[in-house]
Amino acid sequence: MKEYRTIRMYSEQLSMEKRLYVYLPRSYESSEKFYPVLYMHDGQNLFDDRIAYQRRGWRIMELYEEYPDIPEVIIVGIESDITRNNQLIPYPFQLPNSKKVLGGQADLYLDFIVQTVKPYIDQRFRTYKNRKNTAIMGSSFGGVNSLYASCKYTDTFARIASLSGAFHFDFFEPLKQDVLDADFSSMKKIYMDCGTNETDNVAENKRYIERNQELVTMIQKKTDTSQFQFQMIEGGIHHETDWEKRFPDIMRFLFND
Numbered sequence: 001m002k003e004y005r006t007i008r009m010y011s012e013q014l015s016m017e018k019r020l021y022v023y024l025p026r027s028y029e030s031s032e033k034f035y036p037v038l039y040m041h042d043g044q045n046l047f048d049d050r051i052a053y054q055r056r057g058w059r060i061m062e063l064y065e066e067y068p069d070i071p072e073v074i075i076v077g078i079e080s081d082i083t084r085n086n087q088l089i090p091y092p093f094q095l096p097n098s099k100k101v102l103g104g105q106a107d108l109y110l111d112f113i114v115q116t117v118k119p120y121i122d123q124r125f126r127t128y129k130n131r132k133n134t135a136i137m138g139s140s141f142g143g144v145n146s147l148y149a150s151c152k153y154t155d156t157f158a159r160i161a162s163l164s165g166a167f168h169f170d171f172f173e174p175l176k177q178d179v180l181d182a183d184f185s186s187m188k189k190i191y192m193d194c195g196t197n198e199t200d201n202v203a204e205n206k207r208y209i210e211r212n213q214e215l216v217t218m219i220q221k222k223t224d225t226s227q228f229q230f231q232m233i234e235g236g237i238h239h240e241t242d243w244e245k246r247f248p249d250i251m252r253f254l255f256n257d
Contacts, residue, residue, distance in 0.1 A: 192228075
């Protein structure tokens with residue numbers, strides 16, 4: 001089975017150390033080719049069940065073995081931890097039944113990726129450095145962050161994917177305004193999806209679906225069918241096992257122009 005590399009890197013932006021989990025394409029060592037780069041949130045959940053949340057990750061390395069037609073890209077997973085809610089969400093918000101204010105550090109987190117991680121990856125590995133070959137993907141709050149990046153960090157990312165975007169919290173209105181103000185004309189690909197069973201809470205599940213659909217309607221008015229794809233996943237749940245199933249088709253859409 002393919003291996004991944006772990007790199008420790010200090011973030012001046014976040015004043016903390018982060019682990020990066022780097023997967024190189026199967027042809028990397030035997031060729032002199034250059035590759036696009038996909039940056040993914042929750043990096044500990046991507047390649048190795050032993051360190052994944054609840055010991056079950058996306059199993060991306062196994063997917064590449066099973067589906068050789070998945071586009072070859074360098075994948076860089078950025079570790080998340082107890083600061084995840086703060087770093088992935090750009091606006092202050094509160095969880096239901098909680099007075100604690102979270103969020104607001106997404107720009108610092110994305111600046112870390114853009115200003116620190118990307119230059120390091122581009123220097124160390126054979127990458128296509130331009131924005132049209134640079135993507136960002138995440139699920140849940142990672143999906144929120146990726147969509148935000150498509151609004152605010154278009155100089156770096158031209159391809160984004162938001163899986164099971166958790167837009168059902170009280171930061172939805174400022175995010176909606178950012179989407180309304182955004183210019184997606186230079187984006188190469190935008191992918192979004194939402195499962196019909198994201199949560200067992202009926203009211204919350206309804207908000208998941210409705211708010212994804214509301215954002216989709218806004219984005220569709222700003223893009224064409226070659227740029228944007230939305231999938232409503234029948235029976236889809238909020239879990240790595242489901243995101244694993246979607247990964248091959250998402251990668252084909254994102255990188256097969």
